[in-house]
Amino acid sequence: MDELIYFTRRQLDSKGEARAWVYKGMCEKCKKGLMGKPRDEKTGKAKIRAKEYVCPECGFMIEKKAYEETLDCEIKYTCPECGNEDETAVPYKRKKWQGVDAVVFQCSKCDAKLGITKKMKDKKEKKG
Numbered sequence: 001m002d003e004l005i006y007f008t009r010r011q012l013d014s015k016g017e018a019r020a021w022v023y024k025g026m027c028e029k030c031k032k033g034l035m036g037k038p039r040d041e042k043t044g045k046a047k048i049r050a051k052e053y054v055c056p057e058c059g060f061m062i063e064k065k066a067y068e069e070t071l072d073c074e075i076k077y078t079c080p081e082c083g084n085e086d087e088t089a090v091p092y093k094r095k096k097w098q099g100v101d102a103v104v105f106q107c108s109k110c111d112a113k114l115g116i117t118k119k120m121k122d123k124k125e126k127k128g
C-alpha cells in the first residue's frame, strides 16, 4: 500500500460498486524518486498533513493539488445503470458531481456519468 496515495471502495447506488486507487508518481525532475510527503527531520515520520510532496532523491517540491492532478486514478467498477464491469483511468481531479466533489468517470457501455465521492463521515454503517 506504500505505493498508493489513495485507495477507496464505494457503493454506487444499490447495484453498482467501484474501487479506485492512485499510484504515487515519479519525480518529474530527476525521474528517479517517488514523490511522497515530506518527513520530519527529527522523527523520520511522514508529515501527512503537509500541503506539498517532495522527491526523496533530489528534493524537488510540488504543491499537493498540482501534483495530484497530474496523476491517474485507476477505477474498477460495476455500472449501477447497466451492470457493465470494466476498468478505466481518469485524471485524479475532483469535479462537482450531483452537488458534491467527486472523481467523475463514464461507463464504457452506457455512457452513464459516475462519481466517486469523498467518504461521508455521517453515513451510518450497515449492519447484518
Ligand SMILES: [Zn+2]
Binding pocket: 027, 028, 029, 030, 031, 032, 033, 055, 056, 057, 058, 059, 060
Ligand atoms: Zn527528484
Ligand SMILES: [Zn+2]
Binding pocket: 079, 080, 081, 082, 083, 084, 107, 108, 109, 110, 111, 112
Ligand atoms: Zn453502464
